[in-house]
Structures are given as C-alpha cells and as structure tokens.
Amino acid sequence: xxxxxxxxxxxxxxxxxxLEALCLAGVIDRITMPPPHRIALDLYKLLASxxxxxxxxxxxxxxxxxxxxxxxxxxxxxxxLHGHRAVRATLDPLFATYYAIPIFAFYPLxxxxxxxxxxxxxxxxxxxxxxxxxxxxxxxxxxxxxxxLKTARIHRLTRLEVARAITLPYATPYVLTGVKLAVAYxxxxxxxxxxxMSRGGMGYEISFAYTSFDNATMYPLIVLTLLASIAVNxxxxxxxxxxxYRRGLR
Amino acid sequence: xxxxxxxxxRAEVRPDLVSPSTHVALRGVTxxxxxxxxxxxxxxxxxxxLDLSKGEFFAVVGPSGCGKSTLLELIAGLTRATDGVVxxxxxxxxxxxxxxxxxVFQEDACLPWLNVRDNIAFSLxxxxxxxxxxxxxxxxALELMGLADFAKSYxxxxxxxxxxxxxxxxxxxxxxxxxxxxxxxxxxxxxxxLLMGDEVLRLWRETGATVFLITHALDExxxxxxxIGVMSARPGRLIDMVETSWPRERDSRIVExxxxxxxxxxxxxxxxxxxxxxxxxxxxx
Numbered sequence: 001x002x003x004x005x006x007x008x009x010x011x012x013x014x015x016x017x018x019l020e021a022l023c024l025a026g027v028i029d030r031i032t033m034p035p036p037h038r039i040a041l042d043l044y045k046l047l048a049s050x051x052x053x054x055x056x057x058x059x060x061x062x063x064x065x066x067x068x069x070x071x072x073x074x075x076x077x078x079x080x081l082h083g084h085r086a087v088r089a090t091l092d093p094l095f096a097t098y099y100a101i102p103i104f105a106f107y108p109l110x111x112x113x114x115x116x117x118x119x120x121x122x123x124x125x126x127x128x129x130x131x132x133x134x135x136x137x138x139x140x141x142x143x144x145x146x147x148x149l150k151t152a153r154i155h156r157l158t159r160l161e162v163a164r165a166i167t168l169p170y171a172t173p174y175v176l177t178g179v180k181l182a183v184a185y186x187x188x189x190x191x192x193x194x195x196x197m198s199r200g201g202m203g204y205e206i207s208f209a210y211t212s213f214d215n216a217t218m219y220p221l222i223v224l225t226l227l228a229s230i231a232v233n234x235x236x237x238x239x240x241x242x243x244x245y246r247r248g249l250r
Numbered sequence: 251x252x253x254x255x256x257x258x259x260r261a262e263v264r265p266d267l268v269s270p271s272t273h274v275a276l277r278g279v280t281x282x283x284x285x286x287x288x289x290x291x292x293x294x295x296x297x298x299x300l301d302l303s304k305g306e307f308f309a310v311v312g313p314s315g316c317g318k319s320t321l322l323e324l325i326a327g328l329t330r331a332t333d334g335v336v337x338x339x340x341x342x343x344x345x346x347x348x349x350x351x352x353x354v355f356q357e358d359a360c361l362p363w364l365n366v367r368d369n370i371a372f373s374l375x376x377x378x379x380x381x382x383x384x385x386x387x388x389x390x391a392l393e394l395m396g397l398a399d400f401a402k403s404y405x406x407x408x409x410x411x412x413x414x415x416x417x418x419x420x421x422x423x424x425x426x427x428x429x430x431x432x433x434x435x436x437x438x439x440x441x442x443x444l445l446m447g448d449e450v451l452r453l454w455r456e457t458g459a460t461v462f463l464i465t466h467a468l469d470e471x472x473x474x475x476x477x478i479g480v481m482s483a484r485p486g487r488l489i490d491m492v493e494t495s496w497p498r499e500r501d502s503r504i505v506e507x508x509x510x511x512x513x514x515x516x517x518x519x520x521x522x523x524x525x526x527x528x529x530x531x532x533x534x535x
Binding site: 170 | 326328346347351352353358359362363373375404405406407
C-alpha cells in the first residue's frame with residue numbers, strides 16, 4: 001500500500017471512529033443516525049436477505065446505461081465539435097453554466113416524452129453526466145500538440161482516423177477525468193429521479209425508508225451507493241495512473 | 251571546393267529546363283500569411299527557386315523566423331504556396347502530402363500511448379504489405395536505429411535522442427524517397443547531435459533518399475550536406491549556395507578536415523548580416 005493510500009485509510013478510519021464515538025455517546029441520537037457499525041451490519045443483512053436486490057440491480061443498471069450513453073455521446077460529440085470553432089464558441093458558455101440548470105426540473109417533460117418507465121431516469125442521469133465528459137474531452141483535445149496533427153497529415157489520415165488514432169488517444173487521460181465525474185453524476189441522476197417519482201430502485205427505497213423512519217434501510221443504501229461509486233472510481237483511477245505513468249506524467 | 255554565387259537564385263518557370271535528375275523543384279515559391287483585422291499580412295517566404303537532385307543531401311540555414319520551416323512545409327505539402335510551384339518527382343504539390351515523403355520534426359512526435367515498436371509500425375498502418383513484411387520492416391528499422399532492446403519501452407522511458415531516433419525509424423519504415431528533417435536535433439546536446447548526424451549520414455547512404463535538412467547550426471549543415479542554401483531574414487530567400495564537395499562516405503570526423511572551417515566561415519559570412527537584421531541591428535563596418 002502506498003503512503004498516500006495509507007493516509008486515506010487512516011483519515012477515513014478516524015472519521016468513522018469519531019462518528020461511532022459521537023453516536024455511542026449519544027451526541028448524535030440513534031433515531032437520527034445509527035452508529036457506523038450498526039449501518040455496516042444492516043447493510044450486510046440487507047444484501048444477505050436479497051430483499052432489495054431488484055432495486056439495487058435496477059438502479060445500478062440504469063446508471064450504467066446513462067453513463068455509457070454519456071460516454072459514447074460525449075466523446076463523439078466532442079470529437080465532432082472540436083473541429084468547428086464557431087459552434088464551439090457558441091456552446092462554450094452553455095457548458096460553463098450547465099450545472100446551474102436544475103436538470104431534475106425537466107423530469108415531468110421527460111416523463112411526457114419517454115413515458116413512465118426507466119427512460120426518464122436514464123435521461124436525467126445521462127443529461128447530468130454527458131457535459132462532464134464533453135468538457136473534459138474538449139480540454140484534452142485542445143492540448144494535442146500541433147506536431148502530432150502534422151504527423152497525422154504526413155501519414156495522410158482521414159478526419160475519422162485522426163480522431164481514432166491521434167487526438168482521442170492523446171486526450172484519454174482527460175476523458176478519464178470526465179468519466180470519473182460522469183459515473184458519479186449518472187448515479188446521482190438516476191437515484192435522484194427515483195427519489196422524486198418512481199416505484200422502484202435504490203432512490204425509491206431510500207425515499208420510502210426516509211419517510212418511514214426506517215434507518216436500518218436508508219443508511220445502508222446510502223452507504224451502498226457510496227461504495228459503488230468508490231469502487232468504479234477506484235478502478236478508473238488505477239487505469240488513469242497506468243496511462244499517466246506510461247506517458248511519464250506521474 | 252566552395253562554390254557560391256552570393257546572389258539569389260531566381261529563375262523563370264521553365265519546366266523544360268528541369269533536369270531529369272531533379273527530384274524536387276521550386277519555382278518562384280512565395281508564402282504570404284494573410285492578415286486579420288488587427289494584424290497585417292506577413293510575407294514569410296520567397297520568391298524561392300531551388301532544384302534538389304535525386305539522392306542529394308541538401309541543408310538550409312538561416313536566421314530565426316526567416317521561413318525555413320515554412321519552406322519545408324511547402325515541400326512536404328503541409329501548406330500551400332501563395333505563389334509559385336513546388337514539384338516532387340515531376341508532380342506539382344498542392345497542399346497535400348505526396349506519397350514517398352517522410353518528415354522528421356524538431357518537436358517530439360512520438361505517440362506517447364504506443365510503445366516504440368507500435369510507434370514505428372504506425373507508419374505502415376495503410377501499407378499494402380503482409381503482416382510478416384510489416385514486422386520485418388519494423389524490426390529492420392529498430393535494429394538500424396539501435397532501438398531493438400527498447401521495442402517494448404514507452405517514449406516517456408527514453409531519452410530525447412532516443413525518442414528522436416524512434417521518429418526517424420518511423421519515417422524510415424515508410425521507405426520515403428524524400429526525407430525532410432526540420433531541425434531534428436535542435437533539442438539535443440552537442441555530442442548526441444554529432445552522433446545522430448552520423449546516423450543520418452549512414453541512413454542517407456543506405457536508403458539513397460534525397461534529404462532536405464533545416465538547421466540553425468552551421469557546423470551541422472557543413473558536416474552533413476552536399477549543398478547548403480543560406481536564407482535571408484524574412485521574407486526568406488536563398489541568398490547563397492555553398493557546395494561542400496564532401497565524399498559520400500563521411501561521418502562527423504569530417505569536422506577535422508581543414509576545409510570544414512572555411513565552409514562554416516563562408517556560411518557565417520553570408521548569414522551574419524541577415525541575423526543582425528533579425529535582431530534589429532545593423533552590421534558594424
């Protein structure tokens with residue numbers, strides 16, 4: 001384990017320990033929040049019983065679809081947009097202020113367009129995730145050294161080949177930054193929309209548990225969401241490290 | 251023997267006068283970069299007239315910003331001439347890179363996500379060769395450039411000189427008939443530059459390609475080239491032509507030759523006033 005990873009574990013352990021102590025001492029009352037060891041036990045029970053497997057699968061499945069859509073669309077759109085300065089200049093202010101838009105407000109409109117199924121939830125996740133991919137991919141494409149573009153011309157590559165063989169591979173570490181954000185946004189989007197209006201999924205279960213004072217379900221599900229996000233992020237960070245190391249950037 | 255007119259080599263567009271051994275021909279080539287609302291047009295180059303013979307090693311020296319790289323990009327087809335004609339093997343180049351031309355740039359053009367072998371093989375992605383032939387060419391280039399032991403290394407794990415060798419190897423596997431070198435050793439230390447010069451001379455002899463070298467180092471030009479064109483300050487024109495008359499079998503030890511000093515002195519004499527112009531100073535009398 002690297003020193004940095006060790007520090008991270010120590011910080012997390014200290015925070016959990018502090019929370020545990022505050023809960024056990026009654027500073028945080030048990031109705032508001034159970035101690036972390038209790039949450040861990042409840043999570044184990046929840047997963048072992050399989051009672052919420054369907055809800056977990058629905059949420060993670062929809063978040064994965066939203067994320068993949070955002071990744072493919074975001075990267076392809078950025079590659080196209082990068083060559084069109086005027087369109088880029090027009091859209092840049094929108095990208096800069098995009099996250100000020102309350103995307104969840106579009107939920108009724110999306111239900112009208114996509115119906116009452118999972119479509120609107122996936123769209124919310126997609127809409128939240130895609131701009132993170134676009135902004136970071138464009139950032140990477142902007143940094144491609146001119147000499148590599150000249151090299152592409154010397155090899156007489158078509159525009160599609162330039163994107164596939166030169167610019168997108170160069171931009172990959174930047175795309176990965178967007179991908180890491182997109183994973184979190186897709187998850188937030190899907191869970192958030194399930195929270196507002198749905199009859200299934202982790203968001204719905206959290207919301208239901210919240211209104212029923214069911215802490216034994218609500219907190220474990222929140223922790224599970226966090227763990228899923230951390231796991232994906234960890235894999236991506238590892239991949240990013242390998243890429244950066246190969247390029248002499250870390 | 252040093253031959254130089256000291257005058258611009260302006261010639262009329264007379265294709266009938268182009269010698270059969272001429273590999274590259276430039277006639278009245280001019281490049282003007284268009285201005286914009288707050289910037290006047292820049293007359294970067296020309297007019298330039300030049301013939302490169304097949305298998306010749308030609309070098310261009312000139313003050314900073316005189317249009318040397320623009321000249322190379324015109325020959326490579328990376329940019330279009332505002333006026334005049336650039337021909338390669340009798341065909342006019344119209345801003346498109348012709349088949350048979352390889353370029354090595356000053357900047358590191360290695361693809362950082364590919365290892366050395368894949369970087370070199372990158373040039374053969376469109377080649378209509380069998381996999382065995384492609385592998386053979388790549389292996390040959392790896393060995394020729396002394397990179398065989400580093401085939402699986404990534405560019406970031408190599409020194410600047412080795413990365414430049416990867417770029418040269420990537421150009422060589424294309425088996426270009428014309429190799430354009432844009433200050434390829436500019437970022438290297440003096441000893442590495444001399445040794446890389448030896449490598450380039452060896453490759454030039456072995457491939458029989460025509461080599462067009464841009465450099466700011468007078469000694470490098472004098473050591474490597476058969477003929478050296480001296481360019482004026484912007485707009486760059488050829489103001490002198492120096493023939494070195496070195497034997498084809500030569501290496502960096504040519505710097506010990508008594509004529510080497512005379513050649514570099516001649517180049518500097520032609521170039522000094524132009525360099526001072528670039529710095530905005532008049533040459534002291």
